[in-house]
Amino acid sequence: MEIDIDAIVAKYRPVVSFRVKRSIGVQTPDWEDIVNEIMINVVEKLKKGEFRGDSSIGTFIYTITSRRIIDFIRKKSKVLKHAPEPDPYVSPQEHIENRERARWIAESIEKLKPKYKEVLYLYYYKELSREEVAKKLKISPRRVSERVNYAQKLLKKIMKE
Amino acid sequence: MKKCKFESWIDEYLLDRLDETQKEAFEEHYFNCLPCFEKMEGRSEMLAVVRAKGSEIFRDESAPAKTRLAWLEPVLAFLSPRQWAVAAVSAALITVLAIGIIPSLKKDIPQFFINDDLVRGSSIILISPVINNLNQIPSEFRWQSLGENTEYRLFIFFEEELLWNTTTKANFVTLPDEIKSQMVSGKKYSWQVKAFSPEGTLIAVSSRVQFNFDVSK
Numbered sequence: 031m032e033i034d035i036d037a038i039v040a041k042y043r044p045v046v047s048f049r050v051k052r053s054i055g056v057q058t059p060d061w062e063d064i065v066n067e068i069m070i071n072v073v074e075k076l077k078k079g080e081f082r083g084d085s086s087i088g089t090f091i092y093t094i095t096s097r098r099i100i101d102f103i104r105k106k107s108k109v110l111k112h113a114p115e116p117d118p119y120v121s122p123q124e125h126i127e128n129r130e131r132a133r134w135i136a137e138s139i140e141k142l143k144p145k146y147k148e149v150l151y152l153y154y155y156k157e158l159s160r161e162e163v164a165k166k167l168k169i170s171p172r173r174v175s176e177r178v179n180y181a182q183k184l185l186k187k188i189m190k191e
Numbered sequence: 192m193k194k195c196k197f198e199s200w201i202d203e204y205l206l207d208r209l210d211e212t213q214k215e216a217f218e219e220h221y222f223n224c225l226p227c228f229e230k231m232e233g234r235s236e237m238l239a240v241v242r243a244k245g246s247e248i249f250r251d252e253s254a255p256a257k258t259r260l261a262w263l264e265p266v267l268a269f270l271s272p273r274q275w276a277v278a279a280v281s282a283a284l285i286t287v288l289a290i291g292i293i294p295s296l297k298k299d300i301p302q303f304f305i306n307d308d309l310v311r312g313s314s315i316i317l318i319s320p321v322i323n324n325l326n327q328i329p330s331e332f333r334w335q336s337l338g339e340n341t342e343y344r345l346f347i348f349f350e351e352e353l354l355w356n357t358t359t360k361a362n363f364v365t366l367p368d369e370i371k372s373q374m375v376s377g378k379k380y381s382w383q384v385k386a387f388s389p390e391g392t393l394i395a396v397s398s399r400v401q402f403n404f405d406v407s408k
Contacts, residue, residue: 092218139248159390182230
């Protein structure tokens with residue numbers, strides 16, 4: 031089977047980075063090392079011919095990534111004293127890596143039309159369910175999703191300008 | 192372009208509303224579906240900004256008066272200002288009479304603002320830590336319970352950015368060592384608790400309390 035390893039690394043590095051950051055938190059300084067380790071491991075396995083096409087390449091890399099994350103969390107919990115009770119799996123967290131970009135996005139959201147802004151306010155900031163937002167705004171739940179989608183498209187457009 | 196059936200899971204995933212099996216299925220999916228991944232990346236960024244800077248972005252939305260204006264205009268146009276004045280005085284008189292005669296049997300749900308959040312319901316009283324200059328990282332965050340069937344979400348902020356959040360049905364959270372290891376002595380942190388009904392409606396919010404710690408003490 032012909033495999034373009036460089037193309038695979040280029041395609042999957044952002045996906046692996048996202049998954050790692052979301053699981054262990056971007057504030058954990060090791061996250062970049064872990065991503066590098068995973069990518070090296072992926073390349074090694076591909077070179078050794080361990081990917082036989084039983085699953086998709088995405089699932090193959092997903093499995094390697096998940097194993098490494100579990101391993102990291104286990105080791106870290108062991109090292110630290112007073113390990114927390116059953117739930118050592120850290121809740122996902124958001125961190126805005128680039129403050130300038132964050133400010134820019136915030137300004138772009140402020141510029142959106144009220145009907146998009148109010149959906150983002152209720153759905154993302156107030157964290158109401160889609161149905162609750164729909165009820166509050168007297169629109170269908172489907173329309174709520176459409177507005178969030180459209181708001182995202184508009185933001186992308188504003189930010190490209 | 193055909194819509195991917197997993198697309199509707201993007202927000203559910205980012206808002207932590209998927210169960211463990213669904214979460215794993217979705218994670219495996221976005222390793223296999225580039226359009227979903229790209230969309231989720233954008234969403235995640237948007238959500239992070241909304242969560243961290245929401246109180247600035249939505250200053251207007253938090254003020255109820257402004258959102259009412261749209262439907263208020265045709266109502267106001269219904270009567271002339273003089274007629275409105277007469278109506279208002281009559282209404283005031285009726286209200287005074289009603290309050291004097293009918294004892295209030297039901298308490299109204301209080302509404303108030305905390306950090307630009309309109310809160311429907313009671314506030315949450317934070318118990319600890321509520322003082323500054325602690326001599327170690329607080330290992331537990333505790334607040335006054337609002338009774339059974341309430342889900343709380345604890346937010347810990349580093350300066351103005353969200354550092355960590357978690358949900359619980361108890362009125363305290365033990366800080367995982369994973370998070371402790373990210374916290375730095377001398378830096379400014381703050382925490383806040385939001386309470387949700389079983390239907391997921393926000394029913395109460397605490398104020399945001401600052402804390403810092405100095406391990407050299």
